[in-house]
Amino acid sequence: MTNSSPIEISIVIPFYNEEPNIDYLFERLLTVLDSLEISYEIVCVNDGSRDNTLNHLIKHHHQNPAIKVVNLSRNFGKEIALSAGLDHAYGAAVIPIDADLQDPPELIKNLIEKWREGYDVVYATRQSRQGESWVKRLTANAFYRVMSFATPIPMPRNTGDFRLLDRRVVDALKHVPERTRFMKGLFTWVGFKQTSVMFDRTPRYKGSTKWNYWKLWNFAVGGIVSFSVRPLKIWSYVGLILSFLAFLYALVLILQTVIHGVDIPGYASVMVTVLFLGGIQLISLGIIGEYLARVYEESKGRPLYLVREKYGFKEIDETTSRERTTCV
Numbered sequence: 021m022t023n024s025s026p027i028e029i030s031i032v033i034p035f036y037n038e039e040p041n042i043d044y045l046f047e048r049l050l051t052v053l054d055s056l057e058i059s060y061e062i063v064c065v066n067d068g069s070r071d072n073t074l075n076h077l078i079k080h081h082h083q084n085p086a087i088k089v090v091n092l093s094r095n096f097g098k099e100i101a102l103s104a105g106l107d108h109a110y111g112a113a114v115i116p117i118d119a120d121l122q123d124p125p126e127l128i129k130n131l132i133e134k135w136r137e138g139y140d141v142v143y144a145t146r147q148s149r150q151g152e153s154w155v156k157r158l159t160a161n162a163f164y165r166v167m168s169f170a171t172p173i174p175m176p177r178n179t180g181d182f183r184l185l186d187r188r189v190v191d192a193l194k195h196v197p198e199r200t201r202f203m204k205g206l207f208t209w210v211g212f213k214q215t216s217v218m219f220d221r222t223p224r225y226k227g228s229t230k231w232n233y234w235k236l237w238n239f240a241v242g243g244i245v246s247f248s249v250r251p252l253k254i255w256s257y258v259g260l261i262l263s264f265l266a267f268l269y270a271l272v273l274i275l276q277t278v279i280h281g282v283d284i285p286g287y288a289s290v291m292v293t294v295l296f297l298g299g300i301q302l303i304s305l306g307i308i309g310e311y312l313a314r315v316y317e318e319s320k321g322r323p324l325y326l327v328r329e330k331y332g333f334k335e336i337d338e339t340t341s342r343e344r345t346t347c348v
């Protein structure tokens with residue numbers, strides 16, 4: 021725990037079209053934070069919402085200056101909104117939390133307790149996932165399984181972005197310049213002293229999830245590609261095995277031809293082989309493409325996000341965070 025910062029706890033919340041949740045969120049959050057008797061700030065990142073989220077947030081900022089607002093220039097996606105929030109948080113510990121109340125604010129107390137015991141990262145592990153379809157649960161399970169095969173970094177299961185991060189960890193994360201921000205993985209990658217507390221994930225309060233299966237698929241692919249090169253490497257082995265099998269089959273064919281003469285029928289086997297190998301080649305090319313696309317994205321060196329305006333940050337903060345904005 022560092023005491024150099026006057027703010028002890030920063031809560032970071034990404035908002036994308038969350039208007040109906042805002043009042044209730046702050047009601048519950050402020051009750052919890054006030055009962056803890058700590059100095060806090062709430063950094064709200066408006067991720068290009070199309071509804072009245074921004075005005076609602078500004079209204080809350082005027083009522084309570086501890087609520088600060090960063091308005092991004094457009095929708096950048098949750099992961100990047102979260103990074104923007106981390107960049108603007110100055111607390112000795114930072115807690116990212118979802119705006120839809122799926123992460124109970126009451127758990128913040130337990131997270132802080134563990135932090136005070138000396139842990140740098142305290143993640144909240146979901147004991148149950150209420151309000152999620154079995155398909156979502158099944159795919160989530162499959163994702164964690166593939167992830168644990170694909171990457172050498174153990175990814176804690178059933179954890180979202182709801183966790184407490186010590187300043188040390190936040191500063192470390194800021195030095196990670198990559199654009200593909202798979203936060204779940206990055207949080208683990210940084211290491212430090214980690215522990216977890218259990219909680220029951222409740223259904224979203226109002227509104228609907230911003231995820232669909234296509235987005236989830238892309239998220240999963242992004243996660244695997246940015247944390248593992250195994251998918252890239254397996255093709256040498258697939259190629260080796262296939263060539264070996266092809267060699268054996270060639271021997272069989274040669275022997276057959278020598279013994280029984282030329283065997284004309286074989287349309288089916290030729291077609292199957294050609295199609296199968298064509299498919300395999302396209303898959304391997306596609307996977308190389310996934311990596312190449314990311315190399316391209318990274319090499320462009322564009323800023324991670326752009327801020328349109330901020331509310332509640334002091335002038336001095338503004339210059340430093342603006343500098344940060346351009347170099348992230």
Ligand code: UDP
Nearest residue numbers: 034035036067097098101118119229230231
């Ligand atoms: N979110 C965001 N930008 C986006 C999509 C989502 O900032 O492009 C925020 C959203 O407002 C919420 C959090 O990310 O606070 C989690 O989103 P959601 O509830 O849709 O995800 P789920 O809980 O279903 O994983």
Ligand code: MG
Nearest residue numbers: 118120122224
């Ligand atoms: Mg949610």
